[in-house]
Amino acid sequence: MLSKKLISLSVAAALGVASLVLADDMAGMNMPASPAPATQPSTQPTQAIDLRNAICPVSGDKVGDSNLVEVYDGKVYHLCCPDCREGFEKDPANYAKAVAANPAKYGVK
Numbered sequence: 001m002l003s004k005k006l007i008s009l010s011v012a013a014a015l016g017v018a019s020l021v022l023a024d025d026m027a028g029m030n031m032p033a034s035p036a037p038a039t040q041p042s043t044q045p046t047q048a049i050d051l052r053n054a055i056c057p058v059s060g061d062k063v064g065d066s067n068l069v070e071v072y073d074g075k076v077y078h079l080c081c082p083d084c085r086e087g088f089e090k091d092p093a094n095y096a097k098a099v100a101a102n103p104a105k106y107g108v109k
Contacts (some may be wrong), residue, residue, distance in 0.1 A: 054107025058084035
């Protein structure tokens with residue numbers, strides 16, 4: 001009976017020592033206890049500003065009920081036809097500069 005108690009105590013002591021050694025090894029791994037919280041994006045997404053221009057910056061014609069638009073440099077430009085869309089796409093900075101210089105000419109309110 002004494003030998004069974006001695007064996008049980010020896011096994012318990014061995015398991016205790018093994019768990020301490022394992023815990024010490026795991027501590028060196030620098031594992032976080034819980035996942036890191038999600039971070040917020042450094043910048044908020046921006047939305048394009050609709051200029052609601054009534055006059056096409058490419059042709060100078062009325063936009064009317066056309067739903068053709070181009071977004072350039074954070075602004076929405078309304079165009080009158082597919083040909084003007086192609087023209088705008090070739091040199092958007094030129095048309096953006098023209099609208100900025102004289103918004104009233106293009107019906108920007």
